[in-house]
Amino acid sequence: MPCYALEGVVPVVDATAYVHPTAVLIGDVIVGPGCYVGPCASLRGDFGRIVLERGANVQDNCTIHGFPDQDTVVEENGHIGHGAVLHSCVVRRDALVGMNAVVMDEAEIGANAFVAACAFVPAGMRVPAKSLVAGIPATVRRELGDDEIAWKREGTETYQDLTRRCLASLVETEPLPAIEEGRPRLQSPEVRSLIATRRG
Template identity: 30%
Template sequence: MSTEPTILPFGGKSPRIAEDAFIAPGARIIGDVEIGPGASIWYNCVLRAEGPGIRVGAGSNIQDGTVVHITRRNEGTIIGENCVIGHMAMVHGCILKDHSFVGLGSIVMDEAVIETDAMLAAGGMLTPGKIIPEGEVWGGRPAAFMSKLSDERREKNRRSPLEYAQLAQLHAEIVGDAGAASAN
């Protein structure tokens, strides 16, 4: 098993990765991608930007098997700080504001927005241009309003990036220097 993630330029633009970001083996980071301090990109994720860029804010975590891509019709994909994107999600040409949460197996489509402290439930599909307002939980296919985010759930969602940052440190020790990418 290779302990190296794949980090490739595209169209003259190379990924820029904070020194303390965790990039797991098997991850693919291609083109105009910027990954902030303390972020974690887990096993077998693909972040690919051939046009407008992908920005991943500090402390955000993108879990195993997730695909993040862009659409040439907008400004790229923006993932704010301390966001959580669950396993096997598809995030495409959209905006996730700080502290937003995307559940396992969810799809966030072109020009959709998940506002601060908002949540797309596991398996949800946020269709193009839809907005999940701050403090709301949406779910289903297509996603629709389910409830207000409880204070308890909001706190749990805000703790999750910190827990993943600690877990990333343990994984970085296992994979060695290949797990902590150098800034490009």
């Protein structure tokens, strides 16, 4: 992966974490045990520190950055969806930030809370634990149900499994010129959308 020291500060990646080769880590970045960092994610610790705690995932095309002397933290089992932007904020344990959402300076996403896809969480907002926020700017819509929190946890566990799968078998290769006979399908855990989960 492109990994850059800045003024002698070198990124740290736990041996049990997986960082895709196209992700970029700069300076004061700490990736904890069992974390997943997806393709083209940018973690720029060139001003403030960036910390991913155990089991967190930061998916493809995410950007994480912060102001000097401020930490941007994704706590244990935090789940950051495709294309999200985090800046000088804290995502508490087991929280989810949806695809293409933005979480701004000194905001705090409470434990087990959800930030909806494409939401804009303004600077300084405190999102209560176990709540759903959505919109531009984000507002609290409702409390989350136990089924939604369980669904999120299953999704996070799927990314933790993906970390192990990538460490064990992901290799760069050349594409095949044609589909081979009997092409196998990847054997991954069953993952259902929240809508499908509610339908039972």
